[in-house]
Amino acid sequence: MKKEDIPQDNSALNNFSKEVVYAVDKDGKYTTDLSTGWEVKTTALDVAWNDIEQRIATAKQKVLNKEASPLLFFMEYRLMDLAIVSAYSGFWKWTIKQHLKPAIFEKLSDKKITALRRNI
Amino acid sequence: MTTDFKHLQAAHCENGVTVNLLKSIGVNKITEPLAFGIGSGLFYIYIPLLKINNGPAIAFRTQPGLIFKRTCKALGIPVVRKKFSSKPEAEKFLQSCLDAGQPVGCQVGVYYLSYFPKEYRFHFNAHNLIVYGNEGDNYLISDPVMENTTTLTRYELERVRFAKGALAPRGQIYFPTEQKIITDNVMRKAIKSGIKRNADDMLNIPMFFIGVKGIRYTAKKIKSWRDKLGPKDAGLYLAQLVRMQEEIGTGGGGFRYIYGAFLQEAYAYLPNDTLLESSKLITQAGDLWRSAAVQAAGIYKGRIGSQADFDVMGDYLLEIAEIEKKAFESLSKIKWQ
Numbered sequence: 010m011k012k013e014d015i016p017q018d019n020s021a022l023n024n025f026s027k028e029v030v031y032a033v034d035k036d037g038k039y040t041t042d043l044s045t046g047w048e049v050k051t052t053a054l055d056v057a058w059n060d061i062e063q064r065i066a067t068a069k070q071k072v073l074n075k076e077a078s079p080l081l082f083f084m085e086y087r088l089m090d091l092a093i094v095s096a097y098s099g100f101w102k103w104t105i106k107q108h109l110k111p112a113i114f115e116k117l118s119d120k121k122i123t124a125l126r127r128n129i
Numbered sequence: 130m131t132t133d134f135k136h137l138q139a140a141h142c143e144n145g146v147t148v149n150l151l152k153s154i155g156v157n158k159i160t161e162p163l164a165f166g167i168g169s170g171l172f173y174i175y176i177p178l179l180k181i182n183n184g185p186a187i188a189f190r191t192q193p194g195l196i197f198k199r200t201c202k203a204l205g206i207p208v209v210r211k212k213f214s215s216k217p218e219a220e221k222f223l224q225s226c227l228d229a230g231q232p233v234g235c236q237v238g239v240y241y242l243s244y245f246p247k248e249y250r251f252h253f254n255a256h257n258l259i260v261y262g263n264e265g266d267n268y269l270i271s272d273p274v275m276e277n278t279t280t281l282t283r284y285e286l287e288r289v290r291f292a293k294g295a296l297a298p299r300g301q302i303y304f305p306t307e308q309k310i311i312t313d314n315v316m317r318k319a320i321k322s323g324i325k326r327n328a329d330d331m332l333n334i335p336m337f338f339i340g341v342k343g344i345r346y347t348a349k350k351i352k353s354w355r356d357k358l359g360p361k362d363a364g365l366y367l368a369q370l371v372r373m374q375e376e377i378g379t380g381g382g383g384f385r386y387i388y389g390a391f392l393q394e395a396y397a398y399l400p401n402d403t404l405l406e407s408s409k410l411i412t413q414a415g416d417l418w419r420s421a422a423v424q425a426a427g428i429y430k431g432r433i434g435s436q437a438d439f440d441v442m443g444d445y446l447l448e449i450a451e452i453e454k455k456a457f458e459s460l461s462k463i464k465w466q
């Protein structure tokens with residue numbers, strides 16, 4: 010990439026920081042410059058967040074329909090998967106899968122609910 | 130309490146931490162590209178079957194921690210690296226380093242990193258920053274990817290140091306301990322071995338999803354994504370590939386440009402024309418990675434999306450694989466004087 014081609018597009022980094030990008034000058038020598046962002050990757054990040062929002066909305070609907078416990082909603086809201094919930098809460102993945110079922114979740118002790126709430 | 134420390138921004142966090150910590154002990158010869166190259170930072174891996182954030186697990190750089198470790202080792206500088214199971218112990222050790230005037234590198238998770246914009250906060254645990262002092266209840270933080278220094282409260286720092294999940298940092302702290310005089314001879318040796326190991330990593334690891342073979346494998350995969358995943362998930366997968374390749378920390382073009390800069394800086398120590406020719410090839414590869422990203426963006430924005438468009442995307446990667454193969458083959462064949 011040539012230095013003058015370093016994109017200066019809008020991104021989530023605006024008002025936060027600029028990033029260092031490497032490029033070559035007109036003699037072909039490497040140099041660095043700051044960039045505000047590149048539209049191509051801003052959109053990539055948007056795609057990821059749109060998907061997350063959809064997952065949260067789907068989880069919410071499932072909880073309202075009693076197809077899943079509220080844990081599913083918070084899991085998606087915190088961008089967690091089973092492995093991450095397990096690492097933070099100390100519960101086995103298998104146990105968390107059980108906790109995702111509304112009937113089982115409702116019967117959980119306060120102690121377990123607190124453990125989940127603190128860590129998610 | 131603050132240590133004698135100067136913040137310098139870098140493209141990539143681990144390079145930046147390495148450069149800045151080395152400077153703090155008086156080693157000034159190491160620039161970001163040199164740290165990246167000596168640490169054999171360039172890589173490619175697409176781990177089959179594993180999913181990260183519901184997308185493909187792809188990396189354009191070597192395993193976290195290796196750049197610092199290898200660079201210090203090549204320079205003959207001893208390092209301290211410690212992990213902790215207890216949070217108070219981790220904090221006590223950090224404080225004792227700061228009291229001794231020693232800035233330290235910390236591995237942290239990004240999800241709870243309060244000063245990052247929300248959009249960037251995923252469960253990613255291989256970020257690196259430097260703690261260089263405290264001010265009241267706050268720690269002074271130098272995050273190399275940021276223009277300016279910042280602060281974290283005790284609680285915030287503890288939280289990111291003990292983030293959980295894949296690559297959990299477990300309070301990991303590291304720093305170089307002893308100033309050594311780095312001669313040009315040591316530099317030359319370090320550069321040669323960094324290049325050799327990087328060429329080996331890209332060409333000779335006998336697994337189909339690593340290095341140049343990994344890029345070809347990804348090309349094949351991409352061509353199948355449209356049928357296998359459907360247009361929406363295929364778009365998500367491509368967006369994830371682009372983020373791994375271009376997001377903050379890469380310097381652009383999946384770290385290829387930083388490596389191109391390294392080969393030019395290496396030439397100043399070892400004037401061999403192959404270094405400059407390979408730098409050009411790696412730059413060309415970086416440019417193609419970016420063209421591929423533009424093609425991918427066309428797909429995930431929904432502007433294009435036929436099988437032919439996925440094929441074009443895959444073909445970019447095949448072309449890249451050939452160029453990187455050529456570059457690293459000539460690098461591995463250099464007969465050093």
